[in-house]
Amino acid sequence: MEPTIRNILGWCIASLLISLGYVKRAKLRAMAGDFILSVYFHNPTLKEFEFCIKWLLKHKFQFLSLHDVEQLIIHKKPLPRSSVLITVDDGWALNKEAVVAIANKYKLPVGIFISTEPVEEGVFWWSYLDEARKSAFVSFSKEDLKEVPNKDRINIIDTLKHKIKIPRQALTVEQVKAIAQSPYVTIGGHTLTHPILPNCDYQQVYDELRLSKLKLESWIGKEVKYFAYPNGSYSSREIDMLADTNYTLAFTTEPHYLTAKRLENKYQLPRFEVYQGRTNIENICRMLGVYQPFKNSVLKTIELLTKPLSREKD
Ligand SMILES: [Zn+2]
Numbered sequence: 458m459e460p461t462i463r464n465i466l467g468w469c470i471a472s473l474l475i476s477l478g479y480v481k482r483a484k485l486r487a488m489a490g491d492f493i494l495s496v497y498f499h500n501p502t503l504k505e506f507e508f509c510i511k512w513l514l515k516h517k518f519q520f521l522s523l524h525d526v527e528q529l530i531i532h533k534k535p536l537p538r539s540s541v542l543i544t545v546d547d548g549w550a551l552n553k554e555a556v557v558a559i560a561n562k563y564k565l566p567v568g569i570f571i572s573t574e575p576v577e578e579g580v581f582w583w584s585y586l587d588e589a590r591k592s593a594f595v596s597f598s599k600e601d602l603k604e605v606p607n608k609d610r611i612n613i614i615d616t617l618k619h620k621i622k623i624p625r626q627a628l629t630v631e632q633v634k635a636i637a638q639s640p641y642v643t644i645g646g647h648t649l650t651h652p653i654l655p656n657c658d659y660q661q662v663y664d665e666l667r668l669s670k671l672k673l674e675s676w677i678g679k680e681v682k683y684f685a686y687p688n689g690s691y692s693s694r695e696i697d698m699l700a701d702t703n704y705t706l707a708f709t710t711e712p713h714y715l716t717a718k719r720l721e722n723k724y725q726l727p728r729f730e731v732y733q734g735r736t737n738i739e740n741i742c743r744m745l746g747v748y749q750p751f752k753n754s755v756l757k758t759i760e761l762l763t764k765p766l767s768r769e770k771d
Contacts, residue, residue, distance in 0.1 A: 459734065467739040467748075474742050474751055483745040484516060487539050492714035493521060494541040496744045497685070497728040498556065500549040507559050508737050509744060513541055514563065522566035523643045523683045527706055530720050541744075542715065544568040544708060544728065546647060546685050548576055548628045553636055560641040569636070570647035570685035570708070573672045575627035582610075582651060584626060585617040594620065603688060607657040611650070630676055637677035645683035646670050646704065653690045662695060666702045682706070696724040712749040 474480060487494055498506065513520070518541045521529075526542055528534070545556050548571035560567045575581045583599040590598065594617070602610045628636070637644050648654070648665040649672070657665065666684070673681045682705045686695065689710025699707050706723050713719060713727035720726070729749065731740045742748035 464734075464736055464739070468736045470752065471736065471738040471742045471748065474747050475738065479747040479751070480742060480745050483747050484539075486714075487518070487541075487745075490536045490538040492716045493526070493536055494518070494744060494746065495544075495708070495715040495726065495728040496541060496731055497544045497546055497708070497710075498731050499546050499733065500551055501545075501555055501731070501733045502551070503555040503558060505733055505737075505740070506555045509731060509740055510543075510559055510563055510565065512737075512741055513744070520565040523568040523645065523706065525566070526715075526720075526726075527682075527723075530706075530723055536715075536717055536720075542568070544570060544645070544685065546570050547572060547581065547651070548633065548647070550626060550628050550632070553628060553632050557636045557639060557642055561639055564641060566641050566643065568643045568645050568683060570645040570683070571628070571633060571673060572647045572649065572651040572687065573669045574650045576630055576633055579625035579627055580623045581626055582614045584623050585614055585621050588621050588623055589617050592621075603653050603656075603690075605656065607652045607661055610652065610656070633673075634676050637679060643683065644673055644677055644679070644681060645685060646673060646681050647685050648687055651687040653688055654686060654695045655690055655692045659694070662698055663702070666695075666698055666704070670702060670704070684708070686710070691725075699724050712746065714746055 486492065518539050519537060521537070521540050521542045529536065545552055545567060548569065552569060556567055556569065586595065586599050586602065589595045602613065633644065636642050646666070646669050649669045650665065652661070652665060654662055654665065670681050682703070684699055684704045684707040686707065686709055691709065706726060708726045708728055710730060711727040712729050715726060729743055729746050731743045739748060
């Protein structure tokens with residue numbers, strides 16, 4: 458963890474939340490079975506991931522698999538007390554040495570949602586943009602490309618792929634096959650190319666969902682039933698198509714607890730994000746779902762307080 462201003466601020470917010478009892482109260486609610494903690498990572502280091510797992514174990518959380526959550530929904534069972542679901546997005550190469558190694562060491566279930574094209578080609582599309590921006594090839598950012606039709610994003614990235622070489626970032630096909638053998642790992646779908654699905658046309662969405670599922674299944678020799686929306690972006694069209702392509706659960710990036718009410722929408726299951734490179738206490742507050750709502754309410758208050766000022770300026 459780097460001692461950046463951002464991390465120092467994050468540490469201060471997390472310390473405040475802990476001292477004001479936010480974490481304790483969230484833990485008590487989890488113990489009462491009010492909700493399942495639904496937590497997701499991208500590319501944590503072994504140290505970061507193990508810290509989070511050890512903290513959850515120390516506080517007596519029980520780990521649910523994606524299958525367990527599906528069974529709760531199917532059988533309308535009450536939520537288990539002090540429970541947590543851990544998922545990981547994208548399929549980063551380090552996942553094998555960090556996430557999967559820890560899952561095997563502590564014998565705990567994790568779900569890993571994998572985009573297949575980066576696994577086949579080695580690199581996630583936004584990395585080409587980041588690299589091109591460093592060399593001033595392009596002026597637009599990843600956020601800009603999230604706003605354009607998918608075919609335009611593909612054209613731009615295809616051009617950059619020919620100009621830029623980036624070392625492998627994603628798991629290899631062989632590694633995906635190997636980690637899928639662990640009894641603690643469930644592989645889920647995360648599309649072929651990691652597009653912003655609502656920017657795709659109908660056929661593109663269908664291919665992204667169906668072909669990635671078939672590809673993963675052919676690699677691991679198991680059914681792939683669970684899905685996470687790239688960038689957390691989706692519309693009712695994607696929900697309908699997930700059902701048509703035989704996915705049974707889908708996860709968003711909306712930061713909410715997984716309550717009985719939220720389990721009723723099985724293609725819109727929320728998750729709290731835990732970031733790599735942040736302080737451990739910030740990540741505890743993130744896992745417990747207290748960091749993001751607090752930060753959002755502070756930002757909202759600042760916006761409300763500064764709104765009259767900006768209007769006056771006009
Ligand atoms: Zn992703």
